[in-house]
Amino acid sequence: MTHAMASAMRPPFPAERGVDVYNKKLGMWVFLASEVMFFAALIGSYVILRFGAPGEWARPGIVLNIKITAFNTFLLICSSVSMVKAYAAISDGDPRKMRFWLLMTIIGGAMFVGIQVYEYFHLVEHGFTPAGVREGSELAELVKDGTLPAATMGLYGSTFFTMTGFHGFHVTCGVISMAYLYFVKALPGKITPQDYAGIEVVGLYWHFVDLVWIILFTIVYLI
Amino acid sequence: MSTVAATAHAVHAHHDDRSFVRKYVFSTDHKIIGIQFLFLSLFSLLVGGVLAMQIRWQEGFPGQPMPGGKLLPETMASGGVLLPEYYIELVTMHGTFMVFFAIMLLLVGVYANFLIPLKLGAHDMAFPRINMASFWSAFVAGILMFASMFVPEGAARAGWTMYTPLSARHDLSGSSLGQELWSISIIFFGLSSVLGSLNYISTVINNRAPGMTWFRMPLSVWALFITAILGLLAVPVLAGAAIMLLFEQILGTHFFDPGAGGQALLWQHLFWFFGHPEVYILILPAMGMVSDLVANGSRKPIFGYHSMVFAICGIAFLGWIVWGHHMFVSGMNPTLGSTFMVSTLLIAVPSAIKVFNWMGTMWRGNIQFHTPMLNAIGFVAMFTIGGLSGIFMAATPLDMFIHDTYFIVAHLHYVLFGGSLFAIFGAIPYWYPKMFGRLMSDRWGKVHFYLTFLFYNLTFFPMHITGMAGHMRRIYDPTVYDFLKPYQPMNEFISISAFLLFATQIIFFVNFWWSLFKGEKAPLNPWHDNGLEWTLPSPAPHGNWETPPTVYRGPYEFSAPGVSEDYLPQNRKLPTDREPALAPAHGD
Numbered sequence: 054m055t056h057a058m059a060s061a062m063r064p065p066f067p068a069e070r071g072v073d074v075y076n077k078k079l080g081m082w083v084f085l086a087s088e089v090m091f092f093a094a095l096i097g098s099y100v101i102l103r104f105g106a107p108g109e110w111a112r113p114g115i116v117l118n119i120k121i122t123a124f125n126t127f128l129l130i131c132s133s134v135s136m137v138k139a140y141a142a143i144s145d146g147d148p149r150k151m152r153f154w155l156l157m158t159i160i161g162g163a164m165f166v167g168i169q170v171y172e173y174f175h176l177v178e179h180g181f182t183p184a185g186v187r188e189g190s191e192l193a194e195l196v197k198d199g200t201l202p203a204a205t206m207g208l209y210g211s212t213f214f215t216m217t218g219f220h221g222f223h224v225t226c227g228v229i230s231m232a233y234l235y236f237v238k239a240l241p242g243k244i245t246p247q248d249y250a251g252i253e254v255v256g257l258y259w260h261f262v263d264l265v266w267i268i269l270f271t272i273v274y275l276i
Numbered sequence: 277m278s279t280v281a282a283t284a285h286a287v288h289a290h291h292d293d294r295s296f297v298r299k300y301v302f303s304t305d306h307k308i309i310g311i312q313f314l315f316l317s318l319f320s321l322l323v324g325g326v327l328a329m330q331i332r333w334q335e336g337f338p339g340q341p342m343p344g345g346k347l348l349p350e351t352m353a354s355g356g357v358l359l360p361e362y363y364i365e366l367v368t369m370h371g372t373f374m375v376f377f378a379i380m381l382l383l384v385g386v387y388a389n390f391l392i393p394l395k396l397g398a399h400d401m402a403f404p405r406i407n408m409a410s411f412w413s414a415f416v417a418g419i420l421m422f423a424s425m426f427v428p429e430g431a432a433r434a435g436w437t438m439y440t441p442l443s444a445r446h447d448l449s450g451s452s453l454g455q456e457l458w459s460i461s462i463i464f465f466g467l468s469s470v471l472g473s474l475n476y477i478s479t480v481i482n483n484r485a486p487g488m489t490w491f492r493m494p495l496s497v498w499a500l501f502i503t504a505i506l507g508l509l510a511v512p513v514l515a516g517a518a519i520m521l522l523f524e525q526i527l528g529t530h531f532f533d534p535g536a537g538g539q540a541l542l543w544q545h546l547f548w549f550f551g552h553p554e555v556y557i558l559i560l561p562a563m564g565m566v567s568d569l570v571a572n573g574s575r576k577p578i579f580g581y582h583s584m585v586f587a588i589c590g591i592a593f594l595g596w597i598v599w600g601h602h603m604f605v606s607g608m609n610p611t612l613g614s615t616f617m618v619s620t621l622l623i624a625v626p627s628a629i630k631v632f633n634w635m636g637t638m639w640r641g642n643i644q645f646h647t648p649m650l651n652a653i654g655f656v657a658m659f660t661i662g663g664l665s666g667i668f669m670a671a672t673p674l675d676m677f678i679h680d681t682y683f684i685v686a687h688l689h690y691v692l693f694g695g696s697l698f699a700i701f702g703a704i705p706y707w708y709p710k711m712f713g714r715l716m717s718d719r720w721g722k723v724h725f726y727l728t729f730l731f732y733n734l735t736f737f738p739m740h741i742t743g744m745a746g747h748m749r750r751i752y753d754p755t756v757y758d759f760l761k762p763y764q765p766m767n768e769f770i771s772i773s774a775f776l777l778f779a780t781q782i783i784f785f786v787n788f789w790w791s792l793f794k795g796e797k798a799p800l801n802p803w804h805d806n807g808l809e810w811t812l813p814s815p816a817p818h819g820n821w822e823t824p825p826t827v828y829r830g831p832y833e834f835s836a837p838g839v840s841e842d843y844l845p846q847n848r849k850l851p852t853d854r855e856p857a858l859a860p861a862h863g864d
Contacts, residue, residue, distance in 0.1 A: 068484055068485065069489060070484075071481035074482075076402045076483070079481060080403055080406075080474055083474040083478055083508065084474050086508060086509065087508045088512070090509045090513055092516075094512065094513040094515075095520075098516075098542055098546065101542060102539060102542065105539060183523060183529045184528035184529060184530070185536065207537060208530050208531075208536065208537045211531050212531075214529075215519070215523060215529065
């Protein structure tokens, strides 16, 4: 037993418990409440800026590639399903199956991040940046011929990159914590049918990140 | 999850073989983290105070070289006379340091960490390592903010509220790196605050000792718990806004840029949506601790315990729907303005409940005039004045006139200094024995209190008058306006009082450091209090309790009939007390 583990394992202090869940899960729910407020600030700002914008917003599908992102959304939803499968496997007492589904989830999450990074490079290459449309780029032509509204492209870029960027950051954090779970906990057999708090807690986070994406995909890409 | 339980008894709570670094630097012990926060926040308090003195020199004696001003580089002061650019940096950093790094860390960082597990009878926080991360991100934030004062082009210059577009555009503020460091520092600060809050909330919900039911918790813990909820939900909004501001500064985004369709007012809404709950983050813990001090100092049960709890909850709830009262002059629909006015005025009700309950507690009590109690009484009096002037500015028509004047400065210092800081000056000597095992000098504590109380009022009360006369806050030189010239002697008076107020704090600092090494060794329970923390040795050992305490009653059973002393600790079992029934434990 390492020192770090020892300090994490405190004697079973009898305690008044306000809610019938263990501390890690409670802590994750509380943390997710603050995450809701964080994304509410970003998404709320987007809604206010978009509806208060001086003029039309760019029609969906001109700047952003909906198809590839729809595939990415599908991937993320699938990774949520595989996370549930991992959780179900370990609570049924099957660590081998749990490891498989956890690995699937990690791969799904990593692919999502990879595709998003590719998308970002692609967008910047075509002239779509957080500051708006770059002068002399491919998209600047579209602004010139009136396909894209000049007045709101700056806001479009600002909100798009901030919201999806911070979502991507959260996905990355999720992938890192799942990789930690997989290599440090699951492979050495430390996640057992008796103690699988890590899977459940990271799973909660993962579903939250997924849910945020469904909202973002709808409001940023589709409408 | 239950297998953890079996092996863990081997880890004895009091068998302390941690290395120096694990014990005092990267410690996961909530008490050490609380003490680390104490030193960080007292340092910030000093920084904020030094900045305030320079502000007062400029306001009291504009155009005259400041003593020691020649030591400042040419970019800050020319020939000892402060430059306008430097003056606005002073105002900005004074506010930032005092609000975020002094008062907020003193209340939430120090006392939430130190008191919650001790008062609830827990080993430690629910997540000790997250707690450590919370301190170190606050530390990084503090270092960045401090460093930002020494970069080329100087610190942030848009006031602590960072209104856009001034804060977002370097060509307007003239400060670039300082502005960016402010945003980055606040993002780290937000992270620290969220990590701390989630710890406090989880600990209070799930780690209370057997018998410590919700309505047996001390009011300090109630207040810190509700504050943690405010921090958890409000600070992420500030972090989100600071991120947008940072992107505005370094990536050229357009959130707050009206020229590209953005909205400068959006910043104000985001900032004050955080900022008003923040106001209650800065006062609720002080109210909670003062409730403990007043009951103890009056040797009487707190008057209206339940109404105190509900008043805390009421203030916290109303705190979410009043942010617009900071923006009455920013332009808003009058109907919306009236709504914000009414909701703001409503806050007077729970606040008044608290003030009257404190007075009801003191009524016919056996009042002990020791330093903590004196400061607590100071808090009640000064908070009342600050609260009453708050009602003035809640009224939209009046606020139109006094907005952005020294009246506001007077009000916020009456609640932040007269309120929060007096509570802190009471709390520090009160819990000092549990932190360091020694008592602070009560005599010098009293001297410090009386002088602070005097000079504090001489400093801040006249600001109401100059404010009513139209003295705008943050202006560099009031004497350039004819209508303010007659008030210059009053400004000089304020400045001299402020210098004396600052000098008085030397007594506190000397008392603090002297007592650390030479103070009288503290007994177990120097204040004859009922809280669980007083059943521990002074200073409290690592791991707190070997066996968890059992709680039989609320924390305010002073002068109870049928008991020989005038206090009755929460864990003392009387023949009539029954053992608490507990739900089966889950382990962590």
